[in-house]
Amino acid sequence: MMQQPIIVMNTNTEREQGRKAQNANIQAAKVVADIIRTCLGPRSMLKMLLDPMGGIVLTNDGNAILREVEVAHPAAKSMIELARTQDEEVGDGTTSVIILAGEVLNTAMPFLERNFHPITIIAAFKRALEDGLAILKSVAKPVQTEDRAQMLALIKSTIGTKMTKTWSDLMCGLAYDAVKTVATEVNGRREVDIKRYVRVEKIPGGEIEESCVLDGIMVNKDITHPKMRRRIENPRVVLLDCPLEYKKGESQTNVEVTDEAHWARLLEIEEEQVKELCDQIIRVKPDIVFTEKGVSDLAQHYLLKQNITAIRRVRKTDNNRIARATGATIVNRVEDLKESDVGEGCGLFEVRKIGDEYFVYLVQCKDPKACTVILRGPSKDILQEIDRNLQDAMAVARNVLFEPFLCPGGGASEMALAYQLAQKANAISGAEQWPYRSVAEAMEVIPRTLVQNCGGNPIKVLTALRAKHAAGHTSWGVDGENGKAIDMATYGIWEPLAVKAQTLKTAIESACLLLRVDDIVSGVRRQDQLQQSSMQGGQQVPEDVQG
Incomplete structure (x- = not known):
């Protein structure tokens, strides 16, 4: 046996x-x-x-x-x-x-x-x-979070180890002002969302000392029509999340035109629909319209006649910040637009040119709960590093607001x-x-x-x-x-x-x-062997276990 x-x-x-x-x-x-x-x-x-x-x-x-x-x-x-x-x-x-x-x-x-x-x-x-x-x-x-000098000394310790320590007083001020701007009370709890409501705009050129925190929002956009107003004081702002264009049929729609009059009527329907969209906006008497989608040439014409400035294809994140700063509500359909949706919290709307680009400024806001930090500097690399350091400084300021020790x-x-x-x-x-x-x-x-x-x-x-x-x-x-x-x-x-x-x-x-961890097992090589054996048409034979 x-x-x-x-x-x-x-x-x-x-x-x-x-x-x-x-x-x-x-x-x-x-x-x-x-x-x-x-x-x-x-x-x-x-x-x-x-x-x-x-x-x-x-x-x-x-x-x-x-x-x-x-x-x-x-x-x-x-x-x-x-x-x-x-x-x-x-x-x-x-x-x-x-x-x-x-x-x-x-x-x-x-x-x-x-x-x-x-x-x-x-x-x-x-x-x-x-x-x-x-x-x-x-x-x-x-620590007293309302004491600016004490808070700046704290933020300075964060920036002191970074490349930007040369301009630490300026950077600490930027971080503190940005965090104080976006701090809000929600249901008795303090909320400081710097990722969503603080935007850092890096513009190469100029002196680093020109960097600042705006009491409002700046967006890298220009007006849609050259004759629209570029400066408006105390503007009424409307924010949209819908296109101001003719709504075309679905991709399966086919229109067969046999008569010239029918073609003219089709074009008239387009015009009527765009005019109706614009009339719904004109009804609330805004000065500026921001939309996340497009604005057709015809819509620009109707809005220009009513002395309304339009800005199109604004980022969703920027639109949310503008809503917080101006008090406006983002509307998905122009038919739902009400007087209460119009924002009047902004003191000045202005389009400015920096370098070769145009920027829309919405500043002098009464109670901005969102802001833009403008960073100027000699090159993109330096601006990237300043941005990284500034994010750390803002995070530290936010932590102290939550836990003041x-x-x-x-x-x-x-x-x-x-x-x-x-x-x-x-x-x-x-x-x-x-x-x-x-x-x-x-x-x-x-x-x-x-x-x-x-x-x-x-x-x-x-x-x-x-x-x-x-x-x-x-x-x-x-x-x-x-x-x-x-x-x-x-x-x-x-x-x-x-x-x-x-x-x-x-x-x-x-x-x-x-x-x-008492062992590291890799599942990669085994998979490769199986793939190779299947490509060769062979069959893998398990190794004998010897006692």
Whole structure:
């Protein structure tokens, strides 16, 4: 009788397999973190990005860099996704979150080598995250969102690390004014939608100092007829989402004309229909008509006779902003147009020429809940970078309006976390104490990187900072310009609590997620083999499993 082969499961082999995958993930995370490590702080270096079309972008914005980086490793892709999550959630801290996540994963490596179970490490990390969020709240201070000087000082800390720090006062003012303009109260809740209601219009040429926030809207359009009015004070505005053209039949419609009179009658019907559309508009006595669709020559003629200016093919997003700024309602059918749909909140309508293009200005609005930020500058590349920095600054201002608490910047919050988490680790018993303590060590990566990026001595500065935090001075951090320890309360570098908390949460949660992975299985190669075998007309034979 043949004996059945005995298959023995080797747990050591499985553990080796799991550790291999975790080591590969940690290495991939470190590589991504190292790419943008030099982009942290005011003395950060720039990266030159080459896109597939041959264009070049110069930036030190972590999110913009990682968007362009092409990686194959799934863990690296997961890390790049972190920057996008951070940008969508709070709009700032994209570089910090990647560096911190990479360092937290790096500190987990020794424990995996000593055969700590990943679940034990993850439990310690989660505990450190809860305590860390409580520590951040304890070092935060409230801020008056109505105090312009205080808010500008806060936004300055965001722009201080970017390319636009040369014009930081101007940029901070633009960001604050834009966010204050679009802030509204809806059902007792504050709403600040900068993506929908703040439009940044980049116009190459002119001085950067000419950039401004309009008390209204600007659209890159011109009037449809040269004889229409180009300047109107206190205009009545009508917004349409329908064409002012003859409505043609469906594609299946066939008209057979046998008599010349019938042809003349067809043309008359077209004219009558367009005239009826225009009469419905003229009935409410507007000064300007904006439509998202087309305006026929005949409609222009009828509107011009009534001294009405028409602007066609306006973007839907621009139409929504004009509606918010002027108080008009967008109408889908001219038959439904009522007096209450007409907007009278605008003080001046004007068409201006900048360079070779015409722009429609609707300014001096009484209570604009939408606005346009005009950016001027020497070239498109510089304007793109200013726009990226401005978006970060506006996101920070918005976060503070929602959660008016500030944490000390310049790595001070991270040093407070590092010191206080290390103290709390002493009270933890069991194996969790060591991974918990490693999170405290990982927090020091932010101040250390700030010192390294400006050519300072990290060991000397971090020792001085530890001494200050041990004495209870939680606001001491790193001066990013010269790499020395300094009190952030007097230096005036503050960051929103929302950004700091989100950075901590995203970094530690993602590290926990990657530590849970114990194998990487690819379904791509198998699919390719099947396709090749089917093309050759062969049949794949599964390999024998040997006992």
